[in-house]
Ligand SMILES: Nc1ncnc2c1ncn2[C@@H]1O[C@H](COP(=O)(O)OP(=O)(O)O)[C@@H](O)[C@H]1O
């Protein structure tokens with residue numbers, strides 16, 4: 001049996017759960033064969049959130065959560081393989097991003113931590129695992145992020161069209177694909193995470209389905225201006241931001257306390273839209289096609305607002321390019337695993353700031 005397929009596993013800053021995909025890279029173009037989503041149990045989400053900040057006993061908690069994550073990832077792999085009727089020996093490797101709990105690339109001794117007990121994931125699945133994709137780029141002086149632009153380029157670059165791929169996950173980031181091929185990628189600002197937190201607090205729902213609640217509110221323009229005054233929004237790219245910055249704790253510093261919660265939700269949605277639109281208008285000037293991926297692509301009110309802010313340009317979802325918006329990031333980590341196994345660098349030094357192209361990831365053999 002030929003091990004021809006790759007599995008990609010992504011669990012991002014939204015802490016919503018695990019996206020797993022089955023990919024085939026033997027065809028002339030990468031093919032997304034199947035996908036499986038496994039939500040995190042609420043308790044795991046809270047435990048992971050707590051690990052974003054220093055606290056007593058964190059080493060033990062990180063290690064045991066790494067074990068728990070490996071079990072959840074293995075469950076997602078099992079679900080994916082059953083759904084697609086593929087056996088483990090047919091899979092060349094799993095590219096597992098892991099769950100980021102710290103990302104400090106800029107410090108003197110920069111580091112990044114994506115939790116997952118990879119040897120345990122190998123034991124549980126019988127499949128070779130590639131993980132820890134970001135550390136090598138940081139060791140070479142880079143930011144260790146973003147890593148998906150290389151895959152966006154391989155998949156979506158078009159010599160005749162200037163495209164931008166926008167990923168709206170916990171935070172939002174974009175890949176600029178100009179016609180001449182000089183790819184850039186950077187963070188734009190908040191994505192879903194702050195809206196999720198505010199929504200959970202006031203409605204008990206984990207997120208605002210299709211932005212329906214935000215649509216009942218009105219944008220508080222004074223508040224929006226105050227939030228947009230954060231220096232990050234005026235910084236030129238390349239720039240990156242951590243989940244911790246865009247939190248309800250940051251937001252509360254600007255609230256008077258008498259605002260209607262729905263109006264605040266509407267304002268947070270506009271903040272996400274403004275962060276993205278400013279980056280595209282300011283730094284991807286003549287882009288004519290914008291494609292959105294990540295969970296935010298399913299927030300139809302957010303997409304409509306983005307369309308309005310970028311009028312004159314085509315704004316759609318990556319689905320229209322043939323890749324399910326919910327699967328693109330996991331697809332990218334399947335591709336990055338294959339890059340390593342084939343001995344091909346995975347980073348774009350002009351995007352991450354690394355000294356040069358580097359082989360990304362560590363291989364845990366089956
Ligand atoms: N139907 C929907 N309507 C509105 N928002 C949605 C919908 N589906 C997903 N989302 C948002 O997408 C988030 C998950 O996005 P995802 O791309 O997985 O982010 P991350 O990569 O940070 O994990 C959810 O937390 C939620 O905010």
Ligand SMILES: [Mg+2]
Pocket residue numbers: 010011012013014015016017018019
């Ligand atoms: Mg997610």
